[in-house]
Amino acid sequence: MAVSLEHLKYPFSVEARSAAQKLARDVGSLISILNESGNNDLIEEAEERVYAAITQSEVKVPEIDRESAVLVYQAARLIVEKVCLNLNSPGLRRIQAEAESKAVNKHLSSERGRVVRALCTDSLGWSIESTGTSIERSRLPLSLRSFEYRIRFEDFLEVAPSFRSMQWKLINRHLDAGWVPVRKSELHRLMSGKFKNLIVQSEIRVPTLPMRITEAVQRFESEMESRRKEWEPMEYTAESVTSFPPCIAQLHQDSINQKNVSHFGRFAMAAFFLKIGMGKDDMMRIFRAAPDFVRSLASYQIDHIKGKEYEPPKCETMQKHTLCPVYLRTVFDPLCPYVVHPVQFYETRSWENSKGITDHSWYARKRRKHQRF
């Protein structure tokens, strides 16, 4: 099978996978091919691909000048998996999944409908249908005219729940006999989201690698170590409480004092605590004091927020929910005007506490004011 541009743009496609498998039927043969002296360029391109992911640059499509170009993605996955194994962390896999998924989304935006439909059905195993030409769609009710495709709801649900926006909730979608109408851009998002999930969920058992690939792996290990702060969860200790922003400190205190905390307040607290690396047992100890505490429900909610990787709400959202005591003018902290997110507050205050800095006059010199109270 001759390698085509589609193979290279869409590594999850059935064609790309079988073209790669034809050259390297398993991890062992992939490593042997990469170790051949004439294939140094494959490792270099794979390294560039991983580096682009780390630096959030564009993941480029390999030159289509040789059949083995289809192995560049496989080599990049191999390098990433070895780094994750050595660092005992899936951080780089997540970074790669995000970058590869973004690249696919971009390619899809200028792709022919025939190719998009084939990728959905043959490679992702989804059932999708075109809703017709724009002239045909003009006969549909106004609310349905902008949807170029429909997808089976079970395929929609494979990916949509991992998106946060309300437009992805099935309850907010039109549903007709099990089909969900989607716009072209939404279908692309679902496809690239599925690719991202495939990478995040895959784990390759990587054996010992030859020196040439090990060197590449080591470069990424030290790159990841130097960027550890960006990808590794923060560490929670007993002192962390002293760095809580006023909003979280208030919610934390209310919980301990057995006061009723709103549903959103609990969500904000749980998402914040998870973000700063607090363990589930510590969280359960805090939530246990609530008058309506139900262990199984609290445990489920924490797992759900963690599983979906929900981000803690930003300051603006906390203010809308009347959970920002600085905005309500009941408390003041000089750092709050200079942040837009409670986690940003926490990171700065933790750093100050670790250095013993109590003079906060540097905010005005070094930081831009974002909020006025």
Ligand code: SF4
């Ligand atoms: S300004 Fe932001 S960090 Fe400060 S208390 Fe309000 S919500 Fe929390």
